[in-house]
Amino acid sequence: MPGVTLNTNETYLCSTFQLDLQDTHYLLEFEALADAKHIHHIILFGCDEPGNDAKVWDCGEMTAEKNSEYQQSPVCKNNPEIIFSWGKNAPKLELPEGVGYPVGGRTKNQNLILQIHYMHEEPKEDYSGLRIVSTIVPQPRTAATLLIVTGGTVKAHSTVDFEAACVLDEPIVMHPFAFRVHTHSHGVNVGGYIVNENAMTKKDEWFLIGERNPQLSQMFAPVSNKSAIIQPGDIIASRCTMKNDENHDITVGSSGADEMCNFYIYYMVEGTQTLKDNTCYSPGYPEYRWSTSAGLNNIPKHH
Template sequence: MESCKFIISLLFIISIIGRGVRAYEIDTYEFLMPNVWPNKDELYLCTPIRIAPKKNFYVVGFKPNASMHTAHHMLLYGCSQPGSNDSVWSCGEMQSNEIDNKYNTASPCKSGSQIVYAWARDAPRLQLPPDVGFLMGNDSPIKYLVLQVHYMHKFPEGKTDNSGVFLEYTTERMPRQAGVILLGTSGVIPANRIEHMETACTINEDKVIHPFAFRPHTHALGTEVSGFVVRRSPTGDIWQLLGSKNPQLPQMFYPVVSRTPITKNDVLAARCVMNNTRSHSVNIGATNNDEMCNFYLMYWVQDDTPLTQKYCFSPGPPYYYWSRAPQNFDRIPDRDFNVL
């Protein structure tokens, strides 16, 4: 009898290990565009879901349901209030005010905007580390999720799309809450020139964040996106690499190079190398003819809430470089820096 109990206990332990030390139940929610018709080129469409307000949910994985031939990229926003009460609306960040008879226009979020997930270039599924999840619902400022899909090209009449993401979630409390901070720039890339777009922000909150994944994002001109933690010391700055990737590869969340915790007064910094082979300058903007310089850092906090700061943006070139930043950096990495 005792040996039987031992075998049952052993099988239970093995089953837990086989599930990646996750002994809790995982459910899946299909968050997809409701068969929308992109009626013009360079269209951004948003659709919302309301999180049950009296329960806590922890999203622990993201499985994309999209193809780069259909969707240029997708963003998943957490919102306190969605940008519209419509089931679908036009939500480009830098759009004209032209009248669209098909969709009303609004931002993804009306209040409490933060990035939860991003996808492009046929990036694969993202699974968070054990005991890490994005808290949503009752005890979180995230009361809604808004899915934004960028469609580069108009669809033919009668053809619709249901791109989106399968959310893997649990109601089991996760001791480690996940968060994302987005580093990016504005700016201009001159014609026939390699430009370096840079941004940096000091962490002013008394929190310890544990980085575990990063994601690069540019359009066609980007050749490298790199992120760093700058640790200030009396003897000089220490630049610690978080990650560096060619953004023309699948724009997935990659494991960070260093998981050393980031604390108050550390600086997060990012650089995009842009090679503009065109005969005209290119601005940062929302369309495929424009550019973007984005470095997403995903992290977790232990028995705490994520950073209040969700974004870190600079004016970009020709107005901002690390050499002109208010932090007065030294030991700045060489512009020919290249890791992966």
């Protein structure tokens, strides 16, 4: 960030970095230069056109409190793509050998957008950001992310699951290599799965991609099974267990007092074709359940 200051709490700011339009760059490594004491999260987006031409703008589209210092606009004009995300002082992420995230050149990501969610006022100039390692040498495998996200409400003094499931209906084979979870303070556990129906028994078979306590550092962690693949027709599912000990209901939203249920999958493909649709969404509890809404069975018990 170019020395931003803030006079409000819970502010999302974005800044654009225009890329080299001649050469494609392959991103290999990401490290946050930030402190979780005052920053809730950082997300690096790729997009064709930024949501605003200003050097810095307010990109908290869901926040109720408007920040008069900065113009308010979305992150991207259309189709934002999450490249990296960070929270709770997570360590750096290095992509596997021979894997790169292509940006610039003739890719759809002509701009990198840095989004920072600041918790509090920032009277001193803030220069938080990311350190990125890249190369112009083409990599044999291409990296991309898939975000599984829910809405939902957890009532006062209750524990519920926010669940989502989507079918892979594009002609690609995904090799997941890392995952990341994100909730606010009520998240207890977040897990992601690959689900196949056994044609003989009609029972669903569940394969864990990864699970993690979201109150730990919100790093991209290695998947449980590095040889796992996701093929067309497979179901990708996530579950966030939420515990609310407060005297009021908590609903998904963008402020720290609200909740979020996000499961990110970092995957690679042979060649260059990645998912066109990079988000899987459900309305969450109480509207959406794996068993009724998605017709899934043999559901894994909580650990």
